[in-house]
Amino acid sequence: MNVVNPTNDEPGRIDLYGTVGVDPWSGDEQSITAKGVKKAIEQIDGDSVDVHINSYGGIAFEGIGIYNVLKESDKTVNVYIDAIAASAASLIAMAGDTIFMPKNAQLMVHHASTLEYGxxxxxxxxIQSLNAMDKSMILTYESRFKGTEAELRELLDAETFLTSDEALAFGFVDKIVDYDSDEDDSDESNADIKNRLFSKYSKEPIAAEAKEDTSTSEDSSKEAVIDLDIKEPQESFAEKLINLI
Incomplete structure (x- = not known):
């Protein structure tokens, strides 16, 4: 989890990248906890905070805890689903006053699950615990969901991965972000950008290579035509038989 304090007119930022709950393999660096988010919120000055999410989820109770921490905050919370907000991470996303989702990102919802023996x-x-957990999750989603509880349960039953368009239609997000539609203030043309990029791997400009390949192709065509002109036509097998007769 990364925390950035506001600069100039930009709001503070919290990056929730990793596992929701304590990650036993990577430790605190990749762990997203309610305690950590609460501390981060307290460290950030200003009236608003941008929360960026990229997580496959983790512990549902931790996700609900983080949701409530963000909701209890006196700051305006803008949530950005940078790539994937799945499972418990999708619960966290619902805390946004405004939720943004790039057109190529996804959001996944499903029922609570666990491992057990006995x-x-x-x-x-x-089973009783999982059913109770489902009710808590449904209450969290229903704060935004556009539809009936039965429809929401159908999505959970199917363990649904939602595209940005689908998430918007169901009310899970407020705005689809299309970075490609932003106006490009750069004076550099597309061709110049490509040549600059490929120049890292090639000593000669792409345009020059293309021109050289074209000229070589043209020369080969000319040679082929000349060869056809100077070669005498060969007799067909039928003509040879006629001549023999």
């Missing part, structure tokens, strides 16, 4: 009584308790 006897029948143990599994009955697990």
């Amino acid at each position: 006897n029948a009584n143990d599994f009955e308790k697990v």
